[in-house]
Amino acid sequence: MTHVRKKFIEILEKAIEDGRKMTREEMLFTYDGVVYPTALCSPEVFKALESFEAWSDDVILAGYCKSGTNWVGQIVTDLVITSAKKHEPHKLNEKLLLAEFPFLEIGDTEKYQRMNTYPPRRVMFTHLRPDKLPVSVFKNKAKILMLIRNPKDVAASFFHFSNTFSPYPPYDTFDSYFRALMEGQMPWGSYIEYLCVWNKYVDKENVMPITYEELKANTALGAEKISKFFELNLSEEDFRAVAERSTFKSMKENSKTTHGDFGNVLFRKGGVSDWKTLFNESNNKEMDSVFKERLAGTKVGSMIKYDVYCKA
Template identity: 80%
Template sequence: MPYIRKKFIEILEKAIEDGKKMTREEKLFTYDGVVYPTTLCSSQLFKALESFEARSDDVILAAYCKTGTNWVGQIVTDLVITSAKKHEPHKLNEELLLAEFPFLEIGDLEKYKRMKTYPSRRVIFTHLRADKLPKSVFKNKAKILLLVRNPKDVAASFFHFSNTFAAYPPYETFGPFFEALMKGEVPWGSYIDFLCVWNKYIDEENVMLITYEELKENTALGAKKIAKFFELNLSEEDIQGVAERSTFKTMKDHSKKTHGEFGDVLFRKGTVSDWKTLFSQENNQEMDMAFKERLAGTKVGEMIKYDIYCKA
């Protein structure tokens, strides 16, 4: 079944309306060295976030913008709810589980006080780099599923997203957007930086990496790995049900109901190698060089399978 997040729709629709009234410069601000969207985040919220107390049984999905967060977030949420209904129905409060905007760094200043009162397991998404998360996340060993996607498809998806989501600065052509992305001058900063920072945490026992591409290839197998990591005791039938409810077509068909008008923006293509329609030879060379210099030979770099998904 599709999970309807009313707070998600409410906050994003407001961000879209606010964004329409802003200049492109007003849409972004920098906090602690990273660029963020003004309509969704604030320095006051980041300061309040420092007091957030993570739990060891929190279910956290960490992913850069346009790596498939909403799709994989649906899978993770469905796995948690399916497991709770099966094993601990008395502990499940579906309304509270979906009450907040799912991203940790987006919401009002009272959000973290409310979250203290919510029962476990809490399902949390974040676009933040590991070094920008509250210290309690690693101190209390909350489990983190790190989702990554090949950087060229991220760039292509992010470009289209920026031109349809009024809260982000638009770009007439791909070239200027690509330049801004590589410099970290887009919302959530540089994707290469995001990957490099998370690579330092990849060996932590509470972190598991999964790729967008492997989930696209075999969603059921990926969902099974996720369930095992979060210690969700589910049958093969349960897993298959989650995979079937989480296909791109199913989520796109339900997107107006689950995500309001924002659904059309979120669920565009959901494909692999869409970057080939946008990248110039110069773009390819710059991304190839950046990846080689900063991520080649790293665990995160190997998992991305750059030579398979990013070669022109």
């Protein structure tokens, strides 16, 4: 089952082309205290997003850039489509479900008006912190799957991505990139800050946290957990099938169809502990210290299993 997002491909290919023409200074802008990529986001769209009306049956995946949102987004979308085909085929309009760019904050200013005409369940992704989401998301209790990945692997993946995705500033060395990441001078801001803010929302009834690492360890079990949270009423057979379709190998092979040229940039390794090839002693000490100070003892911090995945 290969889900083709035409708008996804169109917008990303334009962003890649625009990014190639930008100076480093032009690539980023700051809005409401957070840094964003110019080729993908704009103040006008953020302003229009404020009036977006979320529905209680919306399916939202929230995760920081390079935390696994495209992979987990494939799983979530597959689960929703599989459920609709089994239980409400008369309501399923796959073309409309995949009509918009999946990330809530990326598109044009009329996007949200169009989305109001689409049938449920609407599936959306976001890299935004919860305090930057439209008020209606929490007011109307749209369900949010919050994706967490250990910060060192996010850092490693983001470094490689930044050096291959033209709308993002490239870095000659990991140390220069690491400094920008820790100071929040990267697209989507600081990951540590992102986790700290989400920790304040993680116990809300419409939020379910899940880790990239647990999904990697047992994707079918993770698919079942996601399905139950979104009340999709699927079977063990469905979970296994979704897991098979969402393997890294399968998604990479289909990436030209599903993601256009962006697929060559997006699917690199998809593993765990790649950070060990990049972090030096100084990087490790700084990340360990910041994590201990800001996230140790929190619910999100404990879910990361820092001692398992992030110790040198």
